[in-house]
Amino acid sequence: MRRQPALRLSVLLLLVTGVPAAGQPTTPPAPYAYRQLENPQQEAQAKALMESLRCLVCQGQSIADSDADMAGDMRSMVRERIKAGEKPEAIRTWLIERYGSWVSYKPTVEPVTWPLWAAPILLLLVGLWLARGRFRRRTR
Incomplete structure (x- = not known):
C-alpha cells in the first residue's frame, strides 16, 4: 500500500521532465x-x-x-x-x-486594403482642416 504514493510520484516526475524533451x-x-x-x-x-x-x-x-x-x-x-x-x-x-x-x-494594394492606405491621408486632411479652423479663430 505504501507503493501507491511512490508510483504516483514517479509518474508525475516522468511527466514533468518528459514533456519539455518531447517538445524539442x-x-x-x-x-x-x-x-x-x-x-x-x-x-x-x-x-x-x-x-x-x-x-x-x-x-x-x-x-x-x-x-x-x-x-x-x-x-x-x-x-x-x-x-x-x-x-x-x-x-x-x-x-x-x-x-x-x-x-x-x-x-x-488591393481593394480590401484601400482603407488602410487611405486612412493616413484622410487623417492628415482632417487634422489640417481642424488646425485651419483653430488658427482662423485666433486671428479674429
Missing part, C-alpha cells in the same frame, strides 16, 4: 536553413527577400533574423528556389498565396 524537434534542420548559397549574387537576392518576409512563429522578426525552426525551413525554401533560378518576386507571391499577405513586410 527531432528532425535535422533544412539543408539551407543555416548555410549560405555558393553563388554570392544568389545569396544576396535570397538575403534581401528573407529580410522582407515575416517569421510566422516570432511575428516581430524577419525570417532572416529568427531562430525558429519554421523560419529556418522558410530560409531553406527561399534559398533552394533562388538556386533553382526562380525570381524573388515569384517566391514572394508563392509565399503570400500559401501563408497570406501577412507574411510579407511589403503589403500589396
